[in-house]
Amino acid sequence: MKALDSKVLIIGAGLAGTDAAWFLANHGIKVVLAEVKKTKLGPAQKMDTYAELVCTNSLKSLNPDSGHGLLKYEMKGLGSLILEMGHKHAVPAGDALAVDREEFSKDITNTLKNHENIELMDLEVSDPILLAKELEADFTIVASGPLTTEPLSDWIMKNISGDDFYFYDAIAPVVDADSLDFSKMYFKDRHKPYSDDPNSENAEADYLNIPLEKPAYLKFMNDLIEAEKVPAQNFEQEKFFEACLPIDLMAERGEETPRFGPMKPIGLEKEDGSIPYACIQLRKENLLGSAYNLVGFQTRLKYPEQVRVFKTLPGFEEASFIHLGSVHRNSFLNARKLLNWDLSSKEFPNLYFAGQMTGVEGYTESATMGLYVAMQILRKINGKELLKFPFETGIGALVNYIMTVKKPTPSNINFGLLPSVELTKEERRNRKERKKIKKAKAAARARDAFDSLKGEFA
Numbered sequence: 001m002k003a004l005d006s007k008v009l010i011i012g013a014g015l016a017g018t019d020a021a022w023f024l025a026n027h028g029i030k031v032v033l034a035e036v037k038k039t040k041l042g043p044a045q046k047m048d049t050y051a052e053l054v055c056t057n058s059l060k061s062l063n064p065d066s067g068h069g070l071l072k073y074e075m076k077g078l079g080s081l082i083l084e085m086g087h088k089h090a091v092p093a094g095d096a097l098a099v100d101r102e103e104f105s106k107d108i109t110n111t112l113k114n115h116e117n118i119e120l121m122d123l124e125v126s127d128p129i130l131l132a133k134e135l136e137a138d139f140t141i142v143a144s145g146p147l148t149t150e151p152l153s154d155w156i157m158k159n160i161s162g163d164d165f166y167f168y169d170a171i172a173p174v175v176d177a178d179s180l181d182f183s184k185m186y187f188k189d190r191h192k193p194y195s196d197d198p199n200s201e202n203a204e205a206d207y208l209n210i211p212l213e214k215p216a217y218l219k220f221m222n223d224l225i226e227a228e229k230v231p232a233q234n235f236e237q238e239k240f241f242e243a244c245l246p247i248d249l250m251a252e253r254g255e256e257t258p259r260f261g262p263m264k265p266i267g268l269e270k271e272d273g274s275i276p277y278a279c280i281q282l283r284k285e286n287l288l289g290s291a292y293n294l295v296g297f298q299t300r301l302k303y304p305e306q307v308r309v310f311k312t313l314p315g316f317e318e319a320s321f322i323h324l325g326s327v328h329r330n331s332f333l334n335a336r337k338l339l340n341w342d343l344s345s346k347e348f349p350n351l352y353f354a355g356q357m358t359g360v361e362g363y364t365e366s367a368t369m370g371l372y373v374a375m376q377i378l379r380k381i382n383g384k385e386l387l388k389f390p391f392e393t394g395i396g397a398l399v400n401y402i403m404t405v406k407k408p409t410p411s412n413i414n415f416g417l418l419p420s421v422e423l424t425k426e427e428r429r430n431r432k433e434r435k436k437i438k439k440a441k442a443a444a445r446a447r448d449a450f451d452s453l454k455g456e457f458a
């Protein structure tokens with residue numbers, strides 16, 4: 001098959017679908033990108049443009065010795081549009097890559113729209129095989145994400161996965177900055193020195209903190225526990241990501257749990273040096289700082305209950321919410337059972353899955369799975385075998401995880417998925433730095449392993 005004669009249908013212009021489309025189109029493959037948003041928005045979506053970040057606006061750490069830093073290195077190596085646009089539309093967020101979500105999404109949409117090899121289709125796909133036939137597409141990538149619409153999820157369940165296909169996740173509220181009483185809060189990034197000198201680089205912290213002393217904290221926990229929640233849908237079982245638990249569920253697990261999670265005060269001392277009992281962190285949603293996200297405050301509380309409970313927080317008395325938290329379905333497959341190592345379906349070899357659906361979790365992880373699948377399809381078109389990534393790389397570790405884990409639970413990238421690294425005797429003795437050294441070594445090894453694959457991506 002020649003690249004110039006090949007056509008790939010991609011269903012879903014989210015994080016995975018847009019990066020897959022970009023990769024293939026840049027390698028001369030004709031792409032049809034079908035997206036439902038213009039005809040109807042999903043429960044967590046606010047915009048009709050592509051690659052929408054539905055919850056936090058963060059693409060996570062930029063530290064090269066972190067799991068997400070490592071993944072970014074590999075995304076860059078594969079020419080990721082998501083990463084490029086993330087940098088272009090970055091807003092301040094300490095060591096993390098946070099973005100202005102509207103500009104980010106708009107720019108990605110226009111960039112794809114203007115690509116000569118990409119045709120956009122506003123359509124809710126219900127049968128990928130039938131559509132591929134109609135369009136005469138050689139391959140199809142289903143990248144419809146955790147909120148895949150019902151007709152398509154029904155098709156997948158009927159033809160591929162059976163019932164084992166869904167669970168729930170939660171999103172955090174965003175508040176209008178103008179409605180907050182800043183005098184009751186303070187700016188400070190965790191572990192960075194406090195400064196009220198406007199010329200200091202620490203004066204412009206990215207995080208706004210609401211300090212709570214013990215009685216206020218305990219009352220807030222009690223309010224969260226007693227507030228009315230949105231019930232899980234009839235027979236459906238709630239299964240949350242441990243890394244994205246609703247704050248009210250954390251409070252139910254134990255009154256101290258949030259204080260050791262998103263409300264931990266460590267590294268957030270106030271101007272006078274005192275450390276509050278607990279802290280709620282707000283992070284800028286955009287460069288203007290006109291909206292703030294309540295970090296880690298995904299919640300199952302009913303909307304009026306969220307407004308009632310959050311308005312009891314210091315500085316929130318007059319708070320106006322841009323959007324509230326909510327719970328949503330989150331769909332993914334049992335990749336080990338249903339997919340091959342290139343993430344094609346065992347049932348339909350020309351049908352591939354990418355993104356969160358494959359059992360990874362997170363924006364960058366999903367985009368990476370889009371790039372991975374696109375690259376495997378390109379190799380197939382060029383008559384080449386599957387390119388198996390070493391497990392030492394971020395991509396290899398993620399693919400290995402989803403293809404081998406017995407009880408599928410979507411996972412972020414983390415060093416626990418990579419083979420362990422050996423430390424020298426001297427390094428082992430260095431208790432304080434041991435963890436850091438381990439991560440740095442694993443990241444360096446991963447970069448070397450990834451670099452050794454360059455030249456194989458087409």
Ligand SMILES: Cc1cc2nc3c(=O)[nH]c(=O)nc-3n(C[C@H](O)[C@H](O)[C@H](O)COP(=O)(O)OP(=O)(O)OC[C@H]3O[C@@H](n4cnc5c(N)ncnc54)[C@H](O)[C@@H]3O)c2cc1C
Binds near residue numbers: 123
């Ligand atoms: C509520 C919620 C909050 C999340 N919060 C975070 C977070 O804060 N940070 C993080 O890193 N990850 C988060 N995730 C996890 C996940 O990484 C993101 O959802 C990510 O966007 C997944 O990327 P994706 O490309 O797989 O799917 P998506 O980005 O969701 O893209 C899928 C696209 O397919 C379209 N689509 C769906 N069905 C059809 C159809 N039938 N036909 C055509 N198009 C269709 C959708 O409209 C969408 O545009 C969250 C997930 C959920 C559900």
